[in-house]
Amino acid sequence: MAKFLVTGASGTLGRMVLQRLVERREEVRGLVRPGKLDLLAQEVRREVELVAGDYDDEASLQAALEGVDYVITAVRASLYDSPKQHYALEADGNRRLFRLAAAAGVSHLTFISLLHAEKFPEIHIFNAKHQAENILRESDLDYTILRPGALMSRAMLLRTLTGLSKGWFTPVEGENMPHSPLMYDDLAEFCVRAYALPEACKRTFNLGGPKVYHGSDWVRDLAANYGLPFKLRPRGSSFLANTMMRLVQPQSRYATAYIHLKTTQDFSVSPEEMAHTAALFGVKLRPMEEFYPPIPSS
Ligand SMILES: NC(=O)c1ccc[n+]([C@@H]2O[C@H](COP(=O)([O-])OP(=O)(O)OC[C@H]3O[C@@H](n4cnc5c(N)ncnc54)[C@H](OP(=O)(O)O)[C@@H]3O)[C@@H](O)[C@H]2O)c1
Structure with missing residues (x-):
């Protein structure tokens, strides 16, 4: 029986990928x-072999890869980590993982990158992912890169809905730029299918959801669905709020350029491209509305 290794197993995507592989009886x-084992639900812990390790620790990666056929990576540094930490994980850590995976005879590795990774070399979060992609392309591994x-997740929708129900303001997302949020649940489906698709081998795919939104449109739709008021406040417009943020959380400066970019550039994938990619992978893309949560009790 083939064996999968999922890295970043305590993360949002990693947990969903684990769950799906368990459902598929892999x-x-x-x-x-x-120290992160407790984050995982009891049922998952019962059915999955969990190993402790870190991308910084070669021996732990080597042990984790023993007897593994397929690897799915779902790690990322925090938005608030320094550029040095991003490069340490994405470039150095992935170089280590890919080398050890090839040496261990892994048949296929699915790497989760970031849309437009190559487009903004001046922003470390993109550049570090792009470096990792190129290291993978030059490796001896068969791979699929998903970007x-x-x-979007159920938890993020619930948080936004809770804010709306309390009458909070929604920050305006940039200048109404297009973006096409993909549900984590659907991304997890792409992850567990890539290894079995010869057409996806050594290829890179942009991924988005089935619908393109502009700016905060999706919050407007969410509010309308529940009959809640929708009040907009331009993001980053308050000098006082920005100064306070930097005092409370100095590392927020690392995230600023990334957030600015994500809200001032086109981060959509066209519905035509997505329909084509989804058909190739056999994934049914679900609109955000299918994940709308029940009304939170106040
Ligand atoms: N979130 C987004 O909007 C977004 C957008 C585009 C692409 N992506 C990509 O999608 C993937 C999944 O993202 P996510 O939102 O699920 O991330 P997440 O919830 O923040 O999880 C990240 C995972 O990476 C692990 N990790 C971090 N540094 C590590 C290291 N040195 N060694 C081993 N594990 C390490 C974390 O472990 P701990 O639990 O110990 O911290 C955690 O399990 C990532 O590759 C990310 O770059 C995310």
């Missing part, structure tokens, strides 16, 4: 950083 090992833009 043999699964999850790599989690020491999602914006991601």
